[in-house]
Amino acid sequence: MKAQPQASHFIDGDYVEDTAGTVIESIYPATGEVIARLHAATPAIIEKAIASAKRAQKEWASWSPAARGRVLKKAAEIMRARNRELSELETLDTGKPIQETIVADPTSGADSFEFFGGIIATAMNGSQIPLGGDWAYTKRVPLGVVVGIGAWNYPQQIACWKGAPALAAGNAIVFKPSEVTPLGALKIAEILIEAGAPKGVYNVIQGDRETGPLLVSHPDVAKVSLTGSVPTGRKVAGAAASQLKHVTMELGGKSPIVVFDDADIDSAISGAMLGNFYSTGQVCSNGTRVFVHKAIKETFLTRLKARTEAIVIGDPQDEATQMGPMVSLAQRDKVLSYIDKGKAEGATLVTGGGIPNSVTGEGFYIQPTVFADVTDDMTIAREEIFGPVMCVLDFEDEAEVIARANATEFGLSAGVFTADFSRAHRVVDQLEAGTLWINTYNLCPVEIPFGGSKQSGFGRENSAAALEHYSELKTVYVGMGKCEAPY
Numbered sequence: 001m002k003a004q005p006q007a008s009h010f011i012d013g014d015y016v017e018d019t020a021g022t023v024i025e026s027i028y029p030a031t032g033e034v035i036a037r038l039h040a041a042t043p044a045i046i047e048k049a050i051a052s053a054k055r056a057q058k059e060w061a062s063w064s065p066a067a068r069g070r071v072l073k074k075a076a077e078i079m080r081a082r083n084r085e086l087s088e089l090e091t092l093d094t095g096k097p098i099q100e101t102i103v104a105d106p107t108s109g110a111d112s113f114e115f116f117g118g119i120i121a122t123a124m125n126g127s128q129i130p131l132g133g134d135w136a137y138t139k140r141v142p143l144g145v146v147v148g149i150g151a152w153n154y155p156q157q158i159a160c161w162k163g164a165p166a167l168a169a170g171n172a173i174v175f176k177p178s179e180v181t182p183l184g185a186l187k188i189a190e191i192l193i194e195a196g197a198p199k200g201v202y203n204v205i206q207g208d209r210e211t212g213p214l215l216v217s218h219p220d221v222a223k224v225s226l227t228g229s230v231p232t233g234r235k236v237a238g239a240a241a242s243q244l245k246h247v248t249m250e251l252g253g254k255s256p257i258v259v260f261d262d263a264d265i266d267s268a269i270s271g272a273m274l275g276n277f278y279s280t281g282q283v284c285s286n287g288t289r290v291f292v293h294k295a296i297k298e299t300f301l302t303r304l305k306a307r308t309e310a311i312v313i314g315d316p317q318d319e320a321t322q323m324g325p326m327v328s329l330a331q332r333d334k335v336l337s338y339i340d341k342g343k344a345e346g347a348t349l350v351t352g353g354g355i356p357n358s359v360t361g362e363g364f365y366i367q368p369t370v371f372a373d374v375t376d377d378m379t380i381a382r383e384e385i386f387g388p389v390m391c392v393l394d395f396e397d398e399a400e401v402i403a404r405a406n407a408t409e410f411g412l413s414a415g416v417f418t419a420d421f422s423r424a425h426r427v428v429d430q431l432e433a434g435t436l437w438i439n440t441y442n443l444c445p446v447e448i449p450f451g452g453s454k455q456s457g458f459g460r461e462n463s464a465a466a467l468e469h470y471s472e473l474k475t476v477y478v479g480m481g482k483c484e485a486p487y
Contacts, residue, residue, distance in 0.1 A: 013199030
């Protein structure tokens with residue numbers, strides 16, 4: 001099984017290699033097999049990519065918004081036509097099951113290109129301001145060269161979520177995927193060229209921990225958009241701030257789901273499972289603290305246990321598989337260490353907690369895990385695990401659960417399940433998070449803004465709001481008479 005690309009990097013419309021860069025091995029998580037070997041970008045590669053983007057951005061920004069939009073919409077059409085191929089690559093890259101990638105990964109990337117391609121002709125209009133005899137007008141202008149730094153959980157989606165608004169607004173982008181999932185973004189770059197984008201407008205370079213700082217600190221970079229952990233976000237935001245660069249930070253979370261006693265229990269269980277087990281739990285917005293009212297706790301846990309143990313774990317390329325492996329051995333070991341902490345600190349293991357017996361071989365599989373009787377001070381209730389580990393906590397009072405849900409440095413997401421819509425809106429108004437759901441969880445269509453508050457980041461991805469983070473206002477005052485001075 002191989003997925004070797006033509007070369008490691010895609011710069012100025014073509015594949016580029018520099019074997020002097022550190023070797024990056026792309027490993028298929030279901031088997032542990034090396035499926036591709038690439039090279040991290042050398043300083044020469046970084047300079048080449050940024051120079052290409054800087055040159056191409058001037059041409060791209062001169063295109064009309066409608067012309068840029070046509071390219072993005074064409075890219076969406078190509079992605080949809082090749083959805084199966086792109087989904088299979090995403091499964092190899094991440095280990096996520098094909099039944100998931102075929103509906104959630106390249107398709108959401110295509111949605112992003114289509115959406116921004118469709119709105120850009122009108123979304124960046126300015127305003128005219130009458131000032132008596134004089135007047136002024138504003139216009140939104142691109143920032144220039146944008147650096148996108150991706151995470152390994154949704155590599156193709158993130159490449160598009162950052163690329164689509166950046167390109168729509170007239171910027172050029174240099175995108176660095178995670179070294180764990182290096183393959184998908186290269187195909188996105190290919191497709192954009194095929195769709196008619198100028199060479200250099202979307203470049204992809206591979207890299208490791210040493211590459212990111214070189215990109216962020218480059219003087220020709222105007223903005224950095226990162227999807228990653230909170231510690232990484234602090235470093236990147238700090239480095240960008242030292243040079244007054246624009247930033248968007250989409251970081252981690254420890255999000256709450258609150259299930260009241262009048263909720264539809266099966267619906268709430270579905271939401272909790274989607275918010276903990278989808279993508280093998282590797283989703284930043286996951287609701288990993290599930291607060292369940294004591295009156296329904298036992299019923300909730302009994303049904304949750306049965307449904308969790310029925311999840312089909314296996315070969316990600318089998319369309320019957322519902323859960324694949326974790327993305328890497330290191331990530332699985334990290335999650336297993338958190339499970340050990342949960343046991344040691346007194347949480348009740350309801351189900352899971354180890355490596356499934358049903359799967360053989362060298363893959364990085366782990367059981368979907370549920371802990372009950374979790375208290376707020378336990379490590380598994382405070383720290384982001386980024387794996388399929390659900391923490392169920394008890395509560396009795398609305399004010400109490402709101403205070404406990406907010407008692408975290410994170411503020412990415414939250415969910416509420418209740419039949420009382422007055423309560424639902426009252427509670428979400430008080431929860432400290434950037435993206436919230438009522439009676440559902442983890443739905444992120446491109447039409448709505450996505451992003452966090454507190455330590456979970458700032459700026460928004462998706463929706464027309466994202467364009468504000470990839471452009472800036474230019475104001476022009478027009479004097480209609482003579483210019484006079486008092487001296």
